[in-house]
Amino acid sequence: xxxxxxxxxxxxxxxxxxPAEAKGRRPLGRPLLYTAYGQDMALLNTGAKKVxxxxxxxxxxxxxxxxxDDLLRxxxxxxxxxxxxxxxxLVTGYAGQVSLGHAFFIGIGAYTAAVVSGDxxxxxxxxxxxxxxxxxxxxxxxxxxxxxxxxxxxASRLRGLYLAIVTLGLVFLGTHVWNEWDAVTGGxxxxxxxADPVLFGVDLSRRxxxxxxxxQLYLLMFVLLCVFALLGRNIARSxxxxxxxxxxDRDIAAEVTGVDVRKVKRRxxxxxxxxxxxxxxxxxxxxxxxxxxxFGLLLSVQFVxxxxxxxxxxxxxxxxxxxFIALLPRLTRELPEYLPFLSSSATETPNVFQVxxxxxxxxxxxxxxxxxxxxxxxxxxxxxxWKAWPFSx
Amino acid sequence: xxxxxxTVVRGLGFGSVYALLAxxxxxxxxxxxxxxFAQPALMLAGAVLxxxxxxxxxxxxxxxxxxxxxxxxGWGLERTTIRPMIGRPVFVVAIITLGLDIAIRVVVNxxxxxxxxNVGDPWGLSTVDVLGLPVQERYIAMAVVLLVVGAGLxxxxxxxxxxxxxxxxxxxxxxxxxxxxxVGSMTALAWAMAAGIxxxxxxxxxxxxxxxxxxxxxxxxxxxxxxxxxLDSIGGAVVxxxxxxxxxxxFATYQGEYLPFLGQNFSLxxxxxxxxxxxLVRPYGLFGTREVERV
Numbered sequence: 001x002x003x004x005x006x007x008x009x010x011x012x013x014x015x016x017x018x019p020a021e022a023k024g025r026r027p028l029g030r031p032l033l034y035t036a037y038g039q040d041m042a043l044l045n046t047g048a049k050k051v052x053x054x055x056x057x058x059x060x061x062x063x064x065x066x067x068x069d070d071l072l073r074x075x076x077x078x079x080x081x082x083x084x085x086x087x088x089x090l091v092t093g094y095a096g097q098v099s100l101g102h103a104f105f106i107g108i109g110a111y112t113a114a115v116v117s118g119d120x121x122x123x124x125x126x127x128x129x130x131x132x133x134x135x136x137x138x139x140x141x142x143x144x145x146x147x148x149x150x151x152x153x154x155a156s157r158l159r160g161l162y163l164a165i166v167t168l169g170l171v172f173l174g175t176h177v178w179n180e181w182d183a184v185t186g187g188x189x190x191x192x193x194x195a196d197p198v199l200f201g202v203d204l205s206r207r208x209x210x211x212x213x214x215x216q217l218y219l220l221m222f223v224l225l226c227v228f229a230l231l232g233r234n235i236a237r238s239x240x241x242x243x244x245x246x247x248x249d250r251d252i253a254a255e256v257t258g259v260d261v262r263k264v265k266r267r268x269x270x271x272x273x274x275x276x277x278x279x280x281x282x283x284x285x286x287x288x289x290x291x292x293x294x295f296g297l298l299l300s301v302q303f304v305x306x307x308x309x310x311x312x313x314x315x316x317x318x319x320x321x322x323x324f325i326a327l328l329p330r331l332t333r334e335l336p337e338y339l340p341f342l343s344s345s346a347t348e349t350p351n352v353f354q355v356x357x358x359x360x361x362x363x364x365x366x367x368x369x370x371x372x373x374x375x376x377x378x379x380x381x382x383x384x385x386w387k388a389w390p391f392s393x
Numbered sequence: 394x395x396x397x398x399x400t401v402v403r404g405l406g407f408g409s410v411y412a413l414l415a416x417x418x419x420x421x422x423x424x425x426x427x428x429x430f431a432q433p434a435l436m437l438a439g440a441v442l443x444x445x446x447x448x449x450x451x452x453x454x455x456x457x458x459x460x461x462x463x464x465x466x467g468w469g470l471e472r473t474t475i476r477p478m479i480g481r482p483v484f485v486v487a488i489i490t491l492g493l494d495i496a497i498r499v500v501v502n503x504x505x506x507x508x509x510x511n512v513g514d515p516w517g518l519s520t521v522d523v524l525g526l527p528v529q530e531r532y533i534a535m536a537v538v539l540l541v542v543g544a545g546l547x548x549x550x551x552x553x554x555x556x557x558x559x560x561x562x563x564x565x566x567x568x569x570x571x572x573x574x575x576v577g578s579m580t581a582l583a584w585a586m587a588a589g590i591x592x593x594x595x596x597x598x599x600x601x602x603x604x605x606x607x608x609x610x611x612x613x614x615x616x617x618x619x620x621x622x623x624l625d626s627i628g629g630a631v632v633x634x635x636x637x638x639x640x641x642x643x644f645a646t647y648q649g650e651y652l653p654f655l656g657q658n659f660s661l662x663x664x665x666x667x668x669x670x671x672x673l674v675r676p677y678g679l680f681g682t683r684e685v686e687r688v
Binding site for chain 1: 427428474477478481483484485487488489491492493494495496497499500502503613616617620624655656657658659661662665666668669672673676
């Protein structure tokens, strides 16, 4: 056989592995032995993950029947925040484009949804009167994605801290627009009703015969979180996620290896905008009311905190971080019982609200200094400890 | 014409404060390649300290005292939170400063209380006649402070050993280290200087109107200034700061008349519009060094 023939032979279709072969078969009794790429990249690539995710799903679905309504409402908020945090993690964690403008996209989603679902009879506020949830959810997401597309050219021209500052500027411009555009937002201090979560004629924010409002909202948000998390995980583990990581790690090297950097940055911003828009649309349908002052820098910082505390470039980390931040106010409310000098009234100092804000700041600093991988990293440490037990490594 | 001149004076007055803040950002950026989001908190802390000290020792002594005290705070921050992060991505360090900002502001807000706090400046809103124009004294004071601090910084960087060492370590840390420059101490010194300058700026932000819990936002207007001037140019920061002040002042005077559809208080966000426009045209600012990347 000549040397010339060899490459042409390997290019024949027959040499390509059959689909079944690509997936491979796991040898019995060797759970961590991967015989094919597909197994390694699978969504649940270990047995432990399969069990853990299954148990978590069952527990999460049982929670509405075990917990009080106010806690459920908090968890529902956590689910929505997690959707937003996944969005920020995709653009900042995976694609490395530092965005402090997440609050701006959240605002766009929230107001688009509120306008789509708003009462058309109301002559003070715009409203289209389409209260069907998927419609306003997608409208909010798509509008924010569209704005992400408009902002993206800035990102492809700038990098690093320049981009962080520009996105911070977006938050201030956004706040100005929300404060001034009364027909959409209701104006400062007045606000407007948020989108109604109506699904097939049932308003989920009102109690029905069999469920309370908070039970319904929790279940709705949990299901949506599952959908968005699965979507995010699939983006992260597919070619798109790898191109994100390439741009993050070394954009010039990525360009040399054939990644279209501009396109990837644009995609990252559009996807992140979509997530943020959906999160914004849902976030305020829980409380039923939204005010222009909600979309300031603090909201952006909270999302950054979720990503950093949870774990940069992990989907499960974003979810953990979001629940952590959502439950933090509740935890600090419990503090006065143990620390009698803390007051639970906002007019006295020191009070729990100050402690809460202080904790946002200090937790960001502490996690970055001590455990840069966040809660996800803590989990990895615990897991590795027990995996190797009784040996230390 | 009179209106235009008064607008220019006001713009240059506030622009001087923005320029001071921008300089404090740039000093930190040059030493550690980080945009410090802790500056708003340091500025506010300085203003509040001045407001407490101005009673017992007088405003003119209170400002340098506060600058030294906040400088020490900046030095301490660098030692405890920035130093351990050497070698980590700058974005992470920037986010740390964001966390510091939030934490410090909570403490400072306790000392401000719910109302506006007067910083005890001698000018208030009184005016002085300059060439027939009633110019507010505080604007003159702001411009003078910028000149004094700017001249001091120029002399420091140009003629002192420490200034030379700081310039060397910002140019190339490893080479500076080889030449015997204590790079770590220089970074700490940069933080201390920047914090001190922010504190001085804070005192003058409060001049006339006092400070309250939302005053910190003013420090972020220095961000458009440094971006416009380029992150690593002190001269650019001064020009950027003045430019931001002028743009804001002109919008405050004329936007209601000519561009009413932009809404009330548009002048407060106009620096960010300026920022977007400048960056779209020149991604590295007007005076910034163009980054050259090697693979």
